[in-house]
Amino acid sequence: MSISNKSVGRRSFLKSSVTTSGGMVLGFSWLASCRPASKEEVLAMPEQWFDINAYLKIGDNGVVTIYTPNPEFGQNVKTSMPMIVAEELDVDWKKVLVEMAPYNAELYGFQFTGGSRGIASRWEGLRKAGASARHMLKEAAAQAWQVSADEIKTTEGVLTHEGSGNSATYGEMAAAAAQIPVPEEVELKEVSEFKIIGHSKKNVDGKDIVTGKPLFALDHQAEGMLISMIVQPPAFGLRLKSISNADAVKAMPGIKDVFSIKTYSEGQEKGGFDTNAFPELVAVVGNSTWEVMQAKKALKAEWEPFAAYSETINGWRGSSTVNIPAGLENTTDHKAQMEALAAKPGNVVRRDGNPEEAFENAANVIERTYSAPYLAHNCMEPVNSFAQVKDGKVFIAGPLQAPGMIEPIISARLGIPVEDIDIEMTRMGGGFGRRAYSHYMVEAALIAQHVDAPIKLMYTREDDMTNGIYRPTYQATYRAALDENNNLLAIHVKAGGVPESPLFANRFPAGAIENYLAEEWSIESNITIGAFRAPRSNFMAGAEQSFLDELAETMGQDPIQFRLDLLKRAIENPVGERNDYDAERYTGVLELVKEKSGWGQGDAELHRGVSAYFCHNSYAAHVLDLSIKNGMPVVEKVTCALDCGIVVNPDAAVNMAEGGIVDGVGNAFFGEMTFVDGMPQKNNFHQYRMIRMGEAPKKIEVHFVQNEIDPTGLGEPPFPPIFGAVANAMYRATGTRHYRQPFLKDQRLLG
Amino acid sequence: MATLTLNINGERRQIDVDPATPLLWVLRDNLQLVGTKYGCGIAQCGACTVHLDKVAVRSCTLPVSAVGDKSIITIEGLSENGDHPVQKAWLEHDVPQCGYCQAGQIMSAAALLKENSKPSDEDIDAAMNGNICRCGTYTRIKAAIKTAAEMR
Ligand code: FES
């Protein structure tokens, strides 16, 4: 046992008024089995619940409800977070019901899904929630039996005292346990004692998903609810001038109102996740989705260019000012601007040794430039939110990754204190970063306030795809200096983008290269951008790993051995001090993927590409096997090695890694958004090509490095290196290096 | 507006709608059958897939007036207790991530298996290519379809 008494989340263990005793709606546990529940598996509901802490309550019959604190968008935290609590509580998983916790920062801290930080940031707090409840149950039993709590053992929801022969279920002790003071310190299990963590459990919402239950905000219904849609400027750089035919549209069947909303009040300070492309929108409200869609189509508005302005963003790192230029931007101009800036000296972010001299003395210099386009998130559930404003109170139910970030913004815009704003975090139909920017909830609340009725705001797919918050477009130039014997002397990277640089100057291969120079640049833009699965890494990994592949080839070395040799240098004698990766864990995933893929024993038909990357505190390496059929690349297999520390729910973790790999292959092949005169050139899936069944890897094998390190990120890390694996395998297949994403740009669109 | 009678999940339901309304919105707005999802509205993503006389169709582009007497099955009516082989196989493989596309995937898969009880990889690719899964669960979907085929 290890003792933990840190103060993380202690407040959460205070008795909460959020969870109330009494009947719960949920009557079944679908956790027990992959099969639909048989009679025996249906859990009987207790007569009474006892709140132990904000994360769990125990019923008098031993059934336990565990609340999962972070929003769910497919990463499966709704199952894996309760598993952590259940482990330390020492309860039979079959007796566990899971519910989404309410949004309540007092009780649950930062309820955020993003940055692959969910499990990592909750690890200790959730364990302590379970462990302190177990402690309280033991104390209650000790008092009842007049024995020492230390002599009481627990096994899957049963307390026993060997000496006296006493035993009781958690249900029997729950009432008494609820009266025990919350312990100052608790014992946590050793990793070797885990019985639930590390053992795959089925998705707790699986049954509801496959039977079509209303889980998503878009499914939300309320008495008297109206449907609302927005009309936004057709191009970035434009704003609303006037609505031309409001009266005619209002007269259309089923239409209640047409009006414009300002999504910020005058001078309102923006939060870090408060990106919003169009500060004035037209709202159309009516009885049914179809009627509102017709009205939206019929609506005519005049748009006008806006002048350049700057705004203050109060984000993660304090207040900063951002300049938004005027004008209608074009992808072709962006490309020319990026080329021009890449040719000039950038901002030096890191310099080791004397890279300038090394390049001067080089016998051979290779220089390659990589680029990637804007990407749209394209969550399958389009942006939407339910809102009601009544008696000075706001109720919102919607898909969002960071309720704590949007609540103050809603409050500031509507002039309603945060105490009177209630947000229900619905299951999200995808997130990928897009739903960290939930300003659509402000829009929904404003519309609901205006029409004085509950409304459901829904973006059409077209609205969703053309609303901005894109993954930025990037470019990076890598140079390597080699001596006459093909020894590597120096590496120089210069990277930038619109409007931000993707560079991580202190990541590999920094630390492994004697002479190293990293520079960056950026270009201002009025096209809004946002976090997209592994921001910046999702470009840099592909560029870096493609370059290292080409470098290894030029140097006549095996691509995996080349990387391992560089990492050896970083382990034994690292260059510089700010290297923010662990070269041994990095080596670990490369060695694991080498072994599991049978590297070096390749089928002559298969073209193999390797790639590895570190981000979100985790390590990922892929070997991707490609064949060419009918002139098209077919991904036959991806072998993936991951080190994300302890894996809580292995099968779900594999699912997520598979998803990251498929997402990466799809975006490497097809992902692209372009602009002409500020206007997004794709607005739906007939134009924006998404990966489909036939193009997905035929086989994916995921292997985890086994260790006892506290969990680190998983949703993002497998994604970035896939771009490099695809590029390197395509080179082996075609003899041509691919530098510009998407790699299959000119292939026909699927219909 | 017109009054129409639809045969949905084995029940006759009467509705009063603009006959041009796509079936998807009749299901979701008028009949509160929200298991069928909206993803694109232009028959490109498959989220809205339902069975029309046992054939998979995209309900987002099918005007409700074109349905007539044909039987409509939605995800809610695929099985009584969520125990259609495809649903069981989906749970066995723990297919869903976010879950949003899955009703459409399941409806496409169930229609495929009705036509072809032992689909090859190529058959599955062809039948499922109209269903996008943004979360990338394709390998599991394929495996689950094969498992469901075994169960039948
Ligand atoms: S919503 Fe019908 S196919 Fe996309």
Ligand code: FES
């Ligand atoms: S599971 Fe999320 S879109 Fe398919």
